[in-house]
Amino acid sequence: MTIEKNHVVALQYTLNAIEENGAQTFIEKTDAENPFTFIYGVGMMLPKFEQEIEGLAAGDKKTFTLTPQEGYGEKAENASTQLPAEMFVQSGMPPIGAILPLQDQDGNHLSAVVTEVADDAVTVDLNHPMAGKTLNFDVEVVLTRPATEEELSHGHAHGVDGQSGH
Template sequence: MKIDKNHVVSLHYTLNAIEENGEKTFIEKTDAENPFTFLYGVGMMLPKFEEHLQGMVAGDKKSFTIVPEEGYGDKDENAKTELPIAMFEESGIPPVGAILPLQDPEGNHLNAIVLEVTPEAVIADLNHPMAGKTLHFDLEVESTRPATEEELDHGHAHGVDGHEEH
């Protein structure tokens, strides 16, 4: 069965960033026991990522690169915020490099990376962690199937076989 809109896709991948000098830096990899499973064609993934998967079938392998403009955009050096140190009285002051789950005024969730901690504030980078990176994927499709009505209603996959609880 070919990957198409409203299909649940399970695949294995290795993701590397390609540096300016052409060298690859490892980012992450799935393993045989835990394939990456998602609902295809509903806006969950980068459009360019899905474009590369269109029409593939179980067992197909592919390698492709997504440049920043097609991925998470260029890094915005002005996308920083200072969070008052008082915000962290209960949870504790995060270390440099920690990822902070935040919410913007419109209710969108984002992750910020702690750049610096001062006596007055925690300075965090609001860019997506993959912003400015050229991403290289090596992947193999494990399976694809039409999504269930429940998955479509919920807007996400319920596992490889459609029966994973949440």
């Protein structure tokens, strides 16, 4: 069975960022025991990522690269803000490099990277952590199957077997 719209896809991958000099920096890796699982074709993934894996079947392997424009966009130099120290009274001040889950005034979720910590504020970079990076994926499809009606109504995969609950 090949990957197509409304199919659950489970894949293992290695993700590296390609530096300007061509060197690769390791980002993350999944494996067959804990594959990355998602519903294909419903807007959950980067469009170019989905285009690259379309039509693959279990056991297929592929290596491909996404430019910053095909991935998370170029890094915006002015995309930073300061968060008041009061926000961290209960959790404690985060370390530099920490990724903070935030929500904007419209309810959109985003991740911010801590770039500076002072007594009165925490400065964060609002760019996606992968913004400006050329991404190299080595993928192997573990499984593809039609999504269940419940998965489609919930908007996410319920594991490789469709039975993993919430």
